[in-house]
Amino acid sequence: MSVLQKVTEALAKVMPDKGPDPLIETWHIVGQPLSRLDGPLKVSGAARFAAEVPLENLAYASLVLSTIAKGRILRIHSDDARRAIGVITVMTHENAPRMHAPPQMFTYRDSAATSNLPVMQDNRVHWNGEPVALVVAESQEAADYAASLIRVEYEPETAALSFDARKPEAKPPKDILGEPPDITVGGAEDALRRSAFRVDQLYRTPRYNHNAIELHATAAKWGSDGTLTVHDASQALAATRDTIAKSFALEPEKVRVMAPFVGGAFGNKCVWNHTFLCIAAAKLTARAVRIVLTREEVFRITGGRTLSEQRVALGANRDGTLAGLIHTGITGVVSHNAFPEQFTFPARHLYAAEHMLIQQKVVELDMVANTSMRAPGESIGTFALESALDELAIECSLDPIELRRRIEPQKDPTRNIPFSSRNLLEAYRRGAERFGWAQRNPAPGSQRDGAWQIGQGVATAYYPYYRMPGGSARLRITADGRAVVQAAAHEMGMGTATVQVQHAAERLALPVERVSFEYGDTHFPDSPVAGGSNQTVSIVAAVTAAVQELVEKLLRLCGKDSPLAGSRAADVGARDGGLYRLDNPTRGESYRAILQRAGRDYLECTAKAPMPAEMKKYSMQSFGAQFCEVRVNEVSGEIRISRWLGSFDTGRILNPKTAGSQFRGGIIMGIGMALTEESFFDERSGRFVNASLAEYHVPVHLDIPQIEVIWNDIPDPQAPLGLHGIGEIGITGTAAAVANAVYNATGKRIRELPITLDKILTAPPTLRRSVATSATPR
Amino acid sequence: MNEFSYERATDPAAAIRLFSKCNGRNPRYLAGGTNLVDLMREDIEQPGTIIDVSGISQAIQRREDGAILLGAGAKNTAVASHRDIRERFPMLTQAIVNGASAQIRNMATVGGNLMQRTRCYYFYDSAARCNKRVRGSGCDALDGFNRIHAILGTSAHCIATHPSDMCVALAALDAIVHIEGPSGPRRLKLTDLHRLPGDTPDVETELAPGELITAVEIPPLPPATRSVYRKVRDRASYAFALVSVAAAVQLNESGDSILAARLALGGVAHRPWRASVAEGVLQGAPATEERFRQAAEAELQLAVGRAHNAFKIDLAKRVVVDTLKELTRRPGDEP
Amino acid sequence: MQFTINGRLQTVDCDVRTSLLDLLRDHLGLTGTKKGCDQGACGACTVLVDGERINSCLALAVQYQTRSVITIEGIGSARDLHPLQQAFIECDGLQCGYCTPGQICSALGLAGEIKRGVPSACTADLRAGEIEFNSDEIRERLSGNLCRCGAYNGIVQAVQKTFAPTLERAP
Incomplete structure (x- = not known):
């Protein structure tokens, strides 16, 4: 059980059941398609990212990476580099400042380090691409050139690089983000054998890299008073501060980390080696130092999504219900973090089955630490599960949406508690209607346009609701009737400032123009990592707590001359830029009036969000239905996506404009995952061979058609403001929807991602196992 | 990137003089920079002197005999947009606009396009073994990730491909490369410019040190010749070819027989691959799918696939046949 | 070296190795032009030279001294958007x-x-x-x-x- 779960369990016992958020049905500002408030800064190039902050007397760093996967450094020849023009110093394990090995983030919540290995402290090499030296110079050109002059002698050791070779030694991880690696309900294998209809297949997914367009960058400057200022492309500011403080044995208050704008992150912008090394180099040289990774270095020293081999076996009864559901498999991991890639999480919460077997194993490899990438686990897990369900629907001669209707659970199938809000079938109904699913011909290969075979596929999208502990916010209201909210939150494209202004404006009943949101700096109150699609709701909860506290403070300030004299917080509500009694709406006054009478310029408070007890009492999940149409060229095997519709059930939508973009963004990354992306890991050397954006194919404009997204917009009564996070769910189910559509177009079932044209050309047509019977109609 | 001296040449003679003067300091000609600058940043190319020839011969001229002369410094965009080329050599326009991105096409030149180097992963990774980078060091692609690699004309030392689209069209068009050099001017057929890897894959062209491409000449096509460029790649746009086909066909008056065919393949070999075997099969033959298939089979007969790229053999045949079908389709034919 | 950036003539002391992109970002503080791959594969560094778009990461600054370069900062500011x-x-x-x-x-x-x-x-x-x-x-x-x-x-x-x-x- 994770720390988070233990805490929430304890809390759930003592905390009374609060009613739903009173704002849950308020739709003045929340729910409006407000354009991004930071749009003007971004479209004019004025938004400053980590590598762009001007620093006085700045020095530039360049890295040298190991070229062996495991072993020892024997010698580093750096004389030529040291003598090169403009070089300030060369840092290696022989002269790097002392840094404590960090705790790693997937076990310790206040860490943002993706590995617990020491960084440049000894002569050990742990993966091919690990930094072994760093040059600091007066210009980037000088640093890069000097780095190219450094020669390293190694004593290589045998490294574990082959996933297939290591599979026999696969073992269950201690836990999967606090959840057990195994769940058994009854006897699924027996149930499978007895089933009327069966699917039992292996699915494979490759390594992927996030490839945010902004390169990772850190700039660090030590103050003469022992303080440290760090500009870091980060999606975990507070945890980064704490991680740095631990490594450099500093009080956290001495460290300030800033990142007002982050150029995409997707799980990848936590603390990797370069952040530590940049700070160490700044210490060693007593200069401000900046490091910007090259795209190749992004592949070599920051990790991506790991590979998996998954078995999904489904056994259906004659009526199309599930007798047995098996989802097991293996991923490749490293010993220096704890990230098994939770691909079995969807199967734990999605469908009713009489017997279940869930089991994840891992093999340890000598590679850069794998990490979370947009819907880690759920993205690749839904590929396997939702492909298998499509195969089962064909076995049962059922429409795939009808099959999902028959296996819809009444409560969470493995946690045995109620769902807080589950409207998956409504998402399917609305999506099917809009997409025109009824017109689809289920017979494979039945639609064509010249050389293009056309097919449609559907799959469930699934991602958990998370609200992490540790959210806090500062709220200030000023005598001129303005409000400022501050939190060390992150903006990597989600529209953080925009939606938080919308929420605060709604809760304070102020116009949007009078509210601002400041973020991206650890001088503001802590926020949790912007991960797990949790940031928006975590800050909303913190701001809600801050508003409650502020209302109490305001009422205490009112005095006996105020129309609100004697009122308690429960007696008043926010309206028209002030507080008014609920029992008599004419009694009340504006914030401005309250503050001015009290002679105060402003009133301020900082509050923490309550612990996320809602997650313990309820199974809180987000859902969706992905509808895809593909065209597959019969001559060349080329696959093009021609239509897409995502229909989501993710609580209430705060801002339809930015939400639509987040859903689309997830779907597009999912299309890349399905069709074109793969990081080639050479098992002979342990090196990524296509470490560039020219050869790692993220989707381009022409790959992407108009993507339609719709949502139920049904508030979750248990969630703050009725909201669920939506950053990740878009990618889930996407690859399966593509694979299912490809099957419908061609009759070929591709069970290994990405679905490239060579797989289409070489795959034989997939035959149904049993064709004689079909599931009984209902 | 290593330190280098920068010189700018105003005409070919000056460029060649500069080259001779700097011999020994590993001089390199630089045009649009889209390939060389990248390779220098990756430390794969380490010139001691850069001779900027980007300002030289940007003109595109139509000669009286109908031939087109592309100045080596003409930008890809200018060539693709040129009225004569769009109308008379559409496959060249198609090849160019299917290559790279608009930004790169605005920078890249005719000469640079001919001289661009392979995109083999292992060539680009200086920690890997590559006979093209270091002669005799070995080839990690042979048993590594070779999905994008060559199937024709390979050797035990190298299976890299030439990445250009434009050159594939030029190969089919019988283009002639105009060269100036320390020992005077000469001309080479484009199909003779690039070498097969053999045991010296580091020697990629027939150019001698200091020789500079000044122009590419495209002879006129016979009347009523139709041409097309077809590219198959992983993304819908902006990706190197897995297989590409440049084809030009001249039919008889009734449209059922091939008078002459020109065919070249991209993405399959160390050089733009002129499919002369297939052309032989097509010459004077009936324009039927069966004959197209025979031609494709004959051309690919000697193709060798490795672990990940064997699919290219079948893919190349399919695309050749389909492209020829498209080119020989008569009005009213079933598509 | 002399450059014309967003209509302004600017004299910069830089390395022949400096790309047009690094010239803008590191030497002129024009950080609106972005670096995403430094090898012409992502387009984040796109600028207009004599009205035509190019990848400034693949351009050696020294080659662009006589050309007119327009960056995002020359197109419109946050207060005066295009x-x-x-x-x-x-x-x-x-x-x-x-x-x-x-x-x-x-x-x-x-x-x-x-x-x-x-x-x-x-x-x-x-x-x-x-x-x-x-x-x-x-x-x-x-x-x-x-x-x-x-x-x-x-x-x-x-x-x-x-x-x-x-x-x-x-x-």
Whole structure:
């Protein structure tokens, strides 16, 4: 059980059941398609990212990476580099400042380090691409050139690089983000054998890299008073501060980390080696130092999504219900973090089955630490599960949406508690209607346009609701009737400032123009990592707590001359830029009036969000239905996506404009995952061979058609403001929807991602196992 | 990137003089920079002197005999947009606009396009073994990730491909490369410019040190010749070819027989691959799918696939046949 | 070396190795032009040179001394936006904002190319003088600008809204 779960369990016992958020049905500002408030800064190039902050007397760093996967450094020849023009110093394990090995983030919540290995402290090499030296110079050109002059002698050791070779030694991880690696309900294998209809297949997914367009960058400057200022492309500011403080044995208050704008992150912008090394180099040289990774270095020293081999076996009864559901498999991991890639999480919460077997194993490899990438686990897990369900629907001669209707659970199938809000079938109904699913011909290969075979596929999208502990916010209201909210939150494209202004404006009943949101700096109150699609709701909860506290403070300030004299917080509500009694709406006054009478310029408070007890009492999940149409060229095997519709059930939508973009963004990354992306890991050397954006194919404009997204917009009564996070769910189910559509177009079932044209050309047509019977109609 | 001296040449003679003067300091000609600058940043190319020839011969001229002369410094965009080329050599326009991105096409030149180097992963990774980078060091692609690699004309030392689209069209068009050099001017057929890897894959062209491409000449096509460029790649746009086909066909008056065919393949070999075997099969033959298939089979007969790229053999045949079908389709034919 | 950036003549002391991109970002403080790959594969560094879009990461600054370079800062400021920048905001053609300046510069170059009749891989009739400003043409011509957040739909809509309002489709 994770720390988070233990805490929430304890809390759930003592905390009374609060009613739903009173704002849950308020739709003045929340729910409006407000354009991004930071749009003007971004479209004019004025938004400053980590590598762009001007620093006085700045020095530039360049890295040298190991070229062996495991072993020892024997010698580093750096004389030529040291003598090169403009070089300030060369840092290696022989002269790097002392840094404590960090705790790693997937076990310790206040860490943002993706590995617990020491960084440049000894002569050990742990993966091919690990930094072994760093040059600091007066210009980037000088640093890069000097780095190219450094020669390293190694004593290589045998490294574990082959996933297939290591599979026999696969073992269950201690836990999967606090959840057990195994769940058994009854006897699924027996149930499978007895089933009327069966699917039992292996699915494979490759390594992927996030490839945010902004390169990772850190700039660090030590103050003469022992303080440290760090500009870091980060999606975990507070945890980064704490991680740095631990490594450099500093009080956290001495460290300030800033990142007002982050150029995409997707799980990848936590603390990797370069952040530590940049700070160490700044210490060693007593200069401000900046490091910007090259795209190749992004592949070599920051990790991506790991590979998996998954078995999904489904056994259906004659009526199309599930007798047995098996989802097991293996991923490749490293010993220096704890990230098994939770691909079995969807199967734990999605469908009713009489017997279940869930089991994840891992093999340890000598590679850069794998990490979370947009819907880690759920993205690749839904590929396997939702492909298998499509195969089962064909076995049962059922429409795939009808099959999902028959296996819809009444409560969470493995946690045995109620769902807080589950409207998956409504998402399917609305999506099917809009997409025109009824017109689809289920017979494979039945639609064509010249050389293009056309097919449609559907799959469930699934991602958990998370609200992490540790959210806090500062709220200030000023005598001129303005409000400022501050939190060390992150903006990597989600529209953080925009939606938080919308929420605060709604809760304070102020116009949007009078509210601002400041973020991206650890001088503001802590926020949790912007991960797990949790940031928006975590800050909303913190701001809600801050508003409650502020209302109490305001009422205490009112005095006996105020129309609100004697009122308690429960007696008043926010309206028209002030507080008014609920029992008599004419009694009340504006914030401005309250503050001015009290002679105060402003009133301020900082509050923490309550612990996320809602997650313990309820199974809180987000859902969706992905509808895809593909065209597959019969001559060349080329696959093009021609239509897409995502229909989501993710609580209430705060801002339809930015939400639509987040859903689309997830779907597009999912299309890349399905069709074109793969990081080639050479098992002979342990090196990524296509470490560039020219050869790692993220989707381009022409790959992407108009993507339609719709949502139920049904508030979750248990969630703050009725909201669920939506950053990740878009990618889930996407690859399966593509694979299912490809099957419908061609009759070929591709069970290994990405679905490239060579797989289409070489795959034989997939035959149904049993064709004689079909599931009984209902 | 290593330190280098920068010189700018105003005409070919000056460029060649500069080259001779700097011999020994590993001089390199630089045009649009889209390939060389990248390779220098990756430390794969380490010139001691850069001779900027980007300002030289940007003109595109139509000669009286109908031939087109592309100045080596003409930008890809200018060539693709040129009225004569769009109308008379559409496959060249198609090849160019299917290559790279608009930004790169605005920078890249005719000469640079001919001289661009392979995109083999292992060539680009200086920690890997590559006979093209270091002669005799070995080839990690042979048993590594070779999905994008060559199937024709390979050797035990190298299976890299030439990445250009434009050159594939030029190969089919019988283009002639105009060269100036320390020992005077000469001309080479484009199909003779690039070498097969053999045991010296580091020697990629027939150019001698200091020789500079000044122009590419495209002879006129016979009347009523139709041409097309077809590219198959992983993304819908902006990706190197897995297989590409440049084809030009001249039919008889009734449209059922091939008078002459020109065919070249991209993405399959160390050089733009002129499919002369297939052309032989097509010459004077009936324009039927069966004959197209025979031609494709004959051309690919000697193709060798490795672990990940064997699919290219079948893919190349399919695309050749389909492209020829498209080119020989008569009005009213079933598509 | 002397450069003309956004109409201003500037003298900079820099290395011959310095790319046009690094000249802008590191020497002139014009950080609106972005670095995403430094090898011509992502388009984040797109600027306009004599009106044509190029990848400034592949350009050695020394080669561009006599040319007129326009960066995102020369197109419109946060207080005085170009209509295309305004359309990007309205159509939500951006998320993190990192590829955005490159997309905008690229789209401006694209508009000029379509106007001049420069064909693309999506141009069906190479002989036709006029090219339709439709979504396929925009998508093909912007394919050299990657957006990992996936703002593609909004970008295409913004370009169409600005340059071909009669062809614009609702999202």
